[in-house]
Amino acid sequence: MKVYLSNLFILLAAVAVLFGCEEEKSTKRTREYNVMILQPTSRKLTSTYSATIRGKQDIDIRPKVQGYITDIHVKEGSIVHKGQTLFTIDQVPYQAALQTAIANVDVAQAAVDAAELTTNSKELLYKQNIISEFDLNMARTQLASQRATLAQAKANEVNARNNLSYTLVKSPADGVIGTLPFRVGTLVSPSDSTPMTSVSDNSEMYVYFSMTESQVLSLTREHGSLEAALQAMPSIELQLSDGTIYKEKGRIEAISGIIDPTTGSVTVRAKFPNYRRLLLSGGSGNIILPHKAEGCIVIPQSATYEIQDKIYVYTLKSGKAVSKIVGVFNISNGREYVVESGLMAGDTIVVEGVGLLREGDNIKIKKVVENEK
Numbered sequence: 001m002k003v004y005l006s007n008l009f010i011l012l013a014a015v016a017v018l019f020g021c022e023e024e025k026s027t028k029r030t031r032e033y034n035v036m037i038l039q040p041t042s043r044k045l046t047s048t049y050s051a052t053i054r055g056k057q058d059i060d061i062r063p064k065v066q067g068y069i070t071d072i073h074v075k076e077g078s079i080v081h082k083g084q085t086l087f088t089i090d091q092v093p094y095q096a097a098l099q100t101a102i103a104n105v106d107v108a109q110a111a112v113d114a115a116e117l118t119t120n121s122k123e124l125l126y127k128q129n130i131i132s133e134f135d136l137n138m139a140r141t142q143l144a145s146q147r148a149t150l151a152q153a154k155a156n157e158v159n160a161r162n163n164l165s166y167t168l169v170k171s172p173a174d175g176v177i178g179t180l181p182f183r184v185g186t187l188v189s190p191s192d193s194t195p196m197t198s199v200s201d202n203s204e205m206y207v208y209f210s211m212t213e214s215q216v217l218s219l220t221r222e223h224g225s226l227e228a229a230l231q232a233m234p235s236i237e238l239q240l241s242d243g244t245i246y247k248e249k250g251r252i253e254a255i256s257g258i259i260d261p262t263t264g265s266v267t268v269r270a271k272f273p274n275y276r277r278l279l280l281s282g283g284s285g286n287i288i289l290p291h292k293a294e295g296c297i298v299i300p301q302s303a304t305y306e307i308q309d310k311i312y313v314y315t316l317k318s319g320k321a322v323s324k325i326v327g328v329f330n331i332s333n334g335r336e337y338v339v340e341s342g343l344m345a346g347d348t349i350v351v352e353g354v355g356l357l358r359e360g361d362n363i364k365i366k367k368v369v370e371n372e373k
Helices: 002-027 094-127 133-166 211-223 226-232
Strands: 031-037 043-060 069-073 085-089 169-170 175-177 196-210 237-240 251-257 266-274 285-299 305-307 309-316 320-328 336-341 349-352 363-368
Touching: 043 175, 043 266, 043 336, 094 133, 133 169, 196 211, 196 285, 211 226, 211 266, 226 251
Parallel strands: 031 363
Antiparallel strands: 031 349, 043 196, 043 285, 069 085, 085 169, 175 196, 196 266, 237 285, 251 266, 285 336, 305 309, 309 320, 309 349, 320 336
């Protein structure tokens, strides 16, 4: 019985070894795959950033004097020019104040003229020893006082003229009128929290977006400084909120030197021409920033797999699959990676079925595919 059991165990072990060998042969069997021989090429990549659109200059229009609006000379959305009258505030009280100020100047001037005559007369009398020096000094003091009164009256006149001119509320710049929250008959004042309207200078538009600290550092390292990076920046595009691309190209003008502590981002300002007034202040869109990669190695994303945030490919070495970690550029077109490390021109990679491959699998080349131009 013992001999029988011993022979049975030997038989089972032999069967297990036989099946194991067959399985190993099965897993190591040669399969056909498409491969790609890597060659230097070029790619134009783009990165997209959410953006807000602002007029080159958005100016709140506020009254400099208090009064009732008697006339509104513009409509919402009107194009205005610098110096153009937008509103008229009731001028009657300010015209009366100006007339009073002019009259006060005339009175003060007459008083000065009289004081000058008196002073001149007393100087002659003093020379003839008819009056005392005290009387002469009193006359001179009176003249100085009248002249000061005249100067004050003239200052009041200037102030009254300015106040009257302020009743015509004018545009400080070329631009487009915003909303008009007030109507004729409304009492407005310099202390009002709500402006009478706003004027947006939108002949050119500023578009603001944010870049991460690492992106700004990368630009600085690549070009040596932010100033050099700005000079080297290519023209950029603006995607509008309806998905269309704005026809005019813009340029990045400024990169803030301060990192927002709450978001860790840096504000970037671009400028776009707005000849047709298509862009409106307060709008939104997406900045499309191009990146040109020359003489680079490009691989299909379908030829890669990821393990713990690392990207791998299978290269072909002596007919076997050999895995490699590759470093890629942080911007892609969604179909390909631009390789920064791990591969070089002349390397052969497997471009299909990488999820089924294992290290050391035998590979037969089915077809050599070329990368997209």
